[in-house]
Amino acid sequence: MYQPSQKILDKYADVLVNFALNSGQGVKKGEVVFLQVPESAKPLLASLQRSVLKSGAHAIIQYLPDEMSREFFELASDDQLKFFPATFLKGRVKQADHFLMVLAETNYHELEGIDPQKIMERNMVFKPYKDWRDAKENKGKLTWTIGLFATPAMAKEANLTLKEAWQQIIKACFLNYQNPVAKWRRVQNKSNLIRKKLNKLEIVSVNIKAKDTDLNITIGENRQWLGGGGRNIPSFEIFTSPDWRGTNGYIFFDQPLYRQGNLIKNIKLTFKDGLVVNAEAGYGEKFLKQLIKVTNSDKIGEFSLTDKRFSKINKFMAETLFDENFGGEFGNTHLALGSAYKDTYSKNIKKLTPKDWDDFGFNDSAVHTDIIATIDRIVTATLKNGKEVILYKSGKFQI
Numbered sequence: 001m002y003q004p005s006q007k008i009l010d011k012y013a014d015v016l017v018n019f020a021l022n023s024g025q026g027v028k029k030g031e032v033v034f035l036q037v038p039e040s041a042k043p044l045l046a047s048l049q050r051s052v053l054k055s056g057a058h059a060i061i062q063y064l065p066d067e068m069s070r071e072f073f074e075l076a077s078d079d080q081l082k083f084f085p086a087t088f089l090k091g092r093v094k095q096a097d098h099f100l101m102v103l104a105e106t107n108y109h110e111l112e113g114i115d116p117q118k119i120m121e122r123n124m125v126f127k128p129y130k131d132w133r134d135a136k137e138n139k140g141k142l143t144w145t146i147g148l149f150a151t152p153a154m155a156k157e158a159n160l161t162l163k164e165a166w167q168q169i170i171k172a173c174f175l176n177y178q179n180p181v182a183k184w185r186r187v188q189n190k191s192n193l194i195r196k197k198l199n200k201l202e203i204v205s206v207n208i209k210a211k212d213t214d215l216n217i218t219i220g221e222n223r224q225w226l227g228g229g230g231r232n233i234p235s236f237e238i239f240t241s242p243d244w245r246g247t248n249g250y251i252f253f254d255q256p257l258y259r260q261g262n263l264i265k266n267i268k269l270t271f272k273d274g275l276v277v278n279a280e281a282g283y284g285e286k287f288l289k290q291l292i293k294v295t296n297s298d299k300i301g302e303f304s305l306t307d308k309r310f311s312k313i314n315k316f317m318a319e320t321l322f323d324e325n326f327g328g329e330f331g332n333t334h335l336a337l338g339s340a341y342k343d344t345y346s347k348n349i350k351k352l353t354p355k356d357w358d359d360f361g362f363n364d365s366a367v368h369t370d371i372i373a374t375i376d377r378i379v380t381a382t383l384k385n386g387k388e389v390i391l392y393k394s395g396k397f398q399i
Contacts, residue, residue: 001152002163003043004170011175012147013047017055019181020145020230021098024188026181029056031097038064041104041149048100060096066106069261073114073122081118084125093132097142103319104149108157111261116290119260120367123294127366130339138342138349147173147233148321157258157318164315171312172234172322187236187310188228194307195238197399198225198391199346202384205246206303206391208333210377212268217303218246220361224346236311236325238397239304241340243361245274247300251335255316255323255372262287267371269335274299274361276337292337296365302336304370305379308395324370331395333379334372338365 004012017033018026027033033052037045045061052059073081111119136142148154150165158165170176174183208215220243227238253267266282276298281288292298304324311327326332340362342349357364379392390398 002161002166004166006047008170008175009044009047010050011180012044012169012173013051015173015175015180015184016100016145016147016233017048017051017057019184020147020233021100021143022230023143024185024228024230027052027055027057027098031057032060032095033057033098033100034060034062034092034096036062036064036099036101038102038104038106038149039066040106040151041102044102044147044149048102057097067110070110070114073111073118081122082125084128086128089126089129090132093129093136093142099133099142099144101144101146102149103146103321104151104154105258105319106151106153107261108153108258108263108318109261112263114261116262116287117293120290120294123260124366130366134342143230145230145233146321148317148319154318158316160315160317165317168313168315168317168322172325191228191236191238191310194397194399195225195227198238201381201389201399203381203391204384205382207380207382208251208377209380210252210333210373210375212252213250213373213375213377215249215251215271216247217300218243218361219303220246222346222360223344226341226344232321232325234311234313234322234325236327237304237306237334239302239341239344241301241342241344241362242303244299244301244340244363245361247271247274251373252375253334253371253373254375255326255332256318257284257369257371258318258320259287259291259369264288269371271300291367291369294338294365294367296363297338297367297369299337299363299365300335301338301340301363301365301368302334302370304334304336305392305397306331306334307392307397320370320372323372326372326374327395328374329395330374330376331392332372332374333377334370337369337371338367339363 264284270278308327308331
């Protein structure tokens with residue numbers, strides 16, 4: 001069975017630890033890095049620990065066994081489903097300076113047939129943990145990143161060989177470069193130039209037109225566009241969290257969505273005054289509808305575009321981490337249903353109350369579900385002065 005060389009794994013770990021964390025600056029001596037790594041990604045764990053130790057930081061390791069979720073949902077009582085280890089999780093957030101999670105799925109259909117409502121209720125139990133992490137991150141005291149370790153199951157789901165899947169990871173993360181960290185910093189600088197142009201435009205709203213798509217999104221007051229910065233490797237997307245109340249129209253997503261052991265295909269969402277009023281799917285529609293029933297999961301929390309000139313990803317990977325950064329022929333657009341990114345607020349977030357966030361139209365939810373479209377599209381912005389500008393066309397930013 002194919003496995004990348006130790007040299008590649010060491011470069012990968014170097015990118016994740018010494019670039020992605022600390023917002024593109026890497027970890028510092030004495031900091032605490034919480035490593036969440038599945039059993040199937042053990043070869044990368046050794047490289048990650050080595051990289052953390054060489055950086056003078058401290059590693060806390062959570063080694064996650066594969067394929068234990070189904071039995072939990074089959075056997076757990078209502079009390080067990082609702083159990084929340086508050087003391088343990090609060091201590092974890094307090095102790096950690098950085099979280100680094102590796103995705104390495106071994107069964108994409110593990111939870112098929114499990115009542116979707118059970119899965120969603122379990123998600124809701126952990127919302128306080130998400131809130132604690134978000135609050136610490138918004139104070140500038142916590143960073144995180146996610147990486148992918150390709151498995152035979154992932155490759156099979158994406159109709160790739162394991163070697164082909166790893167070639168996508170190697171290209172996308174610049175692991176074929178002598179110094180991937182230096183390459184990432186150059187790409188981030190180019191992305192920052194586009195972000196700065198977007199932030200100067202004073203965009204009021206955007207319209208996305210494509211096959212089976214005509215969607216209007218109100219960006220909202222005091223928003224900024226973000227991208228790169230180490231959250232997710234790879235990360236080529238440039239995104240913001242719009243005012244959810246101004247979403248109207250419909251959009252089709254051609255990329256499949258894997259969510260908690262369930263597959264959903266050919267999703268079409270229709271919005272009216274910010275709410276999903278109709279959700280259709282060619283496959284997995286029952287799970288999609290249950291997902292949208294989660295509190296505030298019927299509203300958008302993110303709008304994102306990926307420029308194909310940055311991303312080398314040109315194959316479907318069956319993992320949102322890579323698929324939301326798809327380059328290919330036309331780049332991609334993705335929307336997230338659920339929670340917004342509060343750091344897209346352009347002013348001092350430390351002074352805002354929960355009511356302020358509501359007033360500004362930042363969505364709050366226990367979930368954040370990215371759904372991706374790679375169809376050719378035109379994105380047109382309406383500016384504060386009333387002028388219309390084409391932002392994005394043929395997979396590339398036009399500004």
